[in-house]
Amino acid sequence: MxxxxxxxxxxxxxxxxxxxxxxxxxxxxxxxxxxxxxxPGLFYNMIAVSESTPGPIGVNMxxxxxxxxxxxxxxxxxxxALTLPSFIIILMIARSYSAIQNNRLVKSGLYGIxxxxxxxxxxxxxxxxxxxxxxxxxxxxxxxxxxxxxxxxLLVFCVIFALYKIFKKHPIWYVLFGAICxxxxx
Amino acid sequence: xIPFFEKEFVTERGWITSDEMLNxxxxxxxxxxxxxxxxxxxxxxxxxxxxxxxxxxxAVITPSIIIITIIAAFISNFSEYVYVQKALSGxxxxxxxxxxxxxxxxxxxxxxDMIGLGLAFxxxxxxxxxxxxxxxxxxxSLAVGIAVKGGKKIK
Numbered sequence: 001m002x003x004x005x006x007x008x009x010x011x012x013x014x015x016x017x018x019x020x021x022x023x024x025x026x027x028x029x030x031x032x033x034x035x036x037x038x039x040p041g042l043f044y045n046m047i048a049v050s051e052s053t054p055g056p057i058g059v060n061m062x063x064x065x066x067x068x069x070x071x072x073x074x075x076x077x078x079x080x081a082l083t084l085p086s087f088i089i090i091l092m093i094a095r096s097y098s099a100i101q102n103n104r105l106v107k108s109g110l111y112g113i114x115x116x117x118x119x120x121x122x123x124x125x126x127x128x129x130x131x132x133x134x135x136x137x138x139x140x141x142x143x144x145x146x147x148x149x150x151x152x153x154l155l156v157f158c159v160i161f162a163l164y165k166i167f168k169k170h171p172i173w174y175v176l177f178g179a180i181c182x183x184x185x186x
Numbered sequence: 187x188i189p190f191f192e193k194e195f196v197t198e199r200g201w202i203t204s205d206e207m208l209n210x211x212x213x214x215x216x217x218x219x220x221x222x223x224x225x226x227x228x229x230x231x232x233x234x235x236x237x238x239x240x241x242x243x244x245a246v247i248t249p250s251i252i253i254i255t256i257i258a259a260f261i262s263n264f265s266e267y268v269y270v271q272k273a274l275s276g277x278x279x280x281x282x283x284x285x286x287x288x289x290x291x292x293x294x295x296x297x298x299d300m301i302g303l304g305l306a307f308x309x310x311x312x313x314x315x316x317x318x319x320x321x322x323x324x325x326x327s328l329a330v331g332i333a334v335k336g337g338k339k340i341k
Contacts, residue, residue, distance in 0.1 A: 016321045019296075020221045022288055026313060027320045034317060044278040049257055051284055055250035056187060058220040063254040068262070075255050079247050086219030087243050090227040091236070097213050097228075105332055110216050112331020113324055115302035118293045119309030120320050125285035127314070132279050153279055160283045174280045182276020183269055 001037050003070050003077065010062050010081035018110070019117050021050075021058030024082075026120035029127065032065055040131050042068070047128075052172035058082065133157050156181045187222040191229070201233055222246060301334055 009031040017024035025047065032038045038046075046068075050060035059079055066078025093100050100106055130136060133154045138147040159181075160174055167173075188211060195201045202210070214224035223246055230242025264270045297303050305327045312318040 012321060014219050016218060016324050017220065018218050018324065019215065019292075022292070024220065025285075030313070030317070030320055041274070041278065044281045045261065045274050047281045047284070048277045049254065049261070051281070053250075053253050053257065055247075055253065056220045056222040059223065059247050059250040060254050063251050064258050067255050067258045072255055075258070076251055079251055082220070083223050083243060083247055086217070086223045087227050087239065089217050089219065090214075090224050091231060091239060093213070093217065094228060094231045094239070097209065101209065101213055101216075105336055106216065108335035109328040109331045111298070111302070111335050112305055112327035112329070114296035115298075115305040115331075116309040116323050116327030118289060118296050119306035119311075120313060120323065121285065121292060122289045122306070122310045123313040125282065125289050126310075128278065128282045128285055132275070132282050156276065156279045157282060160280050161286070164283050164287060171280075171284060174283065175277050178276040178278070178280030179273035180276070181279070182272040182274065186272055186275055 001035070001069065003074060006066060006069060006074065006078055007081040010066075010078050011084055013058075013062075014082040014085040017058060018113050021056050021061070022121055023117045024058040024061065026124040028061055028065065029124055033127075038065060038068065040127070044128050044131065048171075048175045048178075052170075052175045152186060156185065188225070191222075191225055195229060202229060206232070301330070305330060 009028075013024050013027045013031065017027055029043060033040050033043045046061055046064045047057075049064065050057045053060060059082065062078045062082040063075040067075035070077075133149055135147060135150050141147070156178070160178060163177065164174055192204070192207055196204050196207050210225055210228045211221075214221045214228060217224055223243060226242040226246035227239045231239035261270075261274075265274070293306065297306055309320070309323045309327065312323055313320055
C-alpha cells in the first residue's frame with residue numbers, strides 16, 4: 001500500500017468515524033488489517049498503546065499505523081489526513097452551529113448512526129476475542145467445548161474484566177497487568 | 187480529554203462560557219472525526235478565527251505524534267524477544283476487555299429502541315460475516331435514521 005492510499009484511508013476514516021475514536025477502530029481495522037497491511041496482533045497492540053497513552057485514541061492509532069508503514073513522516077501525514085475532514089467540517093459549521101445542532105435531519109441521522117456504530121465496535125470486539133480467547137481452528141477440527149477456548153487466555157480475560165469493572169482505573173493499569181499475566185502465565 | 191478542556195478554557199482562562207462548552211461537546215460528538223480534535227478546532231476558531239483553528243488542531247495532535255512515534259519505534263525494536271511477545275499477547279487480552287465493555291457502555295446510550303438494536307445487529311453481521319465496508323453501513327444507518335425519525339420531533 002503506498003502512502004497516497006494510507007492518506008486516503010485515514011481521510012475516509014476521519015470523515016466516517018462519527019462518535020469519537022472508538023468508532024474509528026472498526027473502520028481502520030477493515031482498511032488496514034483486512035487488507036493485510038497490519039497484522040491483527042500488531043493492530044491490537046496498537047489499540048493498547050493508544051488507550052494507555054495521553055491523547056485521543058483515534059489520533060494515536062493513525063500516528064502508529066502511519067509510522068509502522070512509512071516511518072516518522074508516515075506517522076505525521078497519516079495523522080494529518082485523519083484530522084483534515086474534522087478541520088474542514090468544523091470550519092464550515094462553526095458560524096452557524098446552533099442551526100445544525102437542532103436540525104431534525106442531523107438528529108434523526110445520528111440516531112441511526114450511533115446504533116450502527118455499536119454494531120461496528122462489537123465486530124472489532126469479536127475479532128480481538130477470536131484472536132485471543134477463542135481457538136476456532138482447533139474447534140473446527142475437533143468440535144467440543146474444550147477446543148473452543150484457550151482456557152488460560154479465558155481465565156486472564158475474566159480476571160481483567162472483573163478488575164476493570166470493579167476498579168474503573170485508567171486503561172494503562174490493565175495493560176500493565178495484562179503484560180505481566182502474559183509473561184508469567186501464557 | 188473533555189474535563190481537561192473544561193478546566194483549562196472555562197474555569198481557568200474564561201475563554202468560553204460553560205454553556206458554549208456544552209454546545210461544542212454536543213457538536214463535536216455529532217460531527218465526523220475525533221471528538222477532541224473537533225473541540226480543539228472549534229475553540230480555536232471561536233477565539234482566533236481560521237488561524238486559531240489551524241494552530242489549535244495542529245497543537246492537539248502533536249503530543250500524540252511525538253509520544254506514539256517513540257513508543258512505536260521502541261516496540262518494533264524489541265518485538266522479536268519472547269518475553270515481549272508474551273507481554274504483548276497478554277496486553278491484547280486487556281484490549282479485548284476494553285472493547286467488550288465499550289460495546290456495553292456505548293449501547294446503553296446509543297441504542298434506544300428495537301430499530302436501533304436491529305441496525306446494530308445488521309452492522310455487526312455485515313462487517314463480521316460479510317466483510318462489508320463500515321462506511322456503507324454508516325451511510326445506510328444514516329438513511330434509515332432519517333427515514334424512521336426524520337418526520338418526527340426528537341427530544
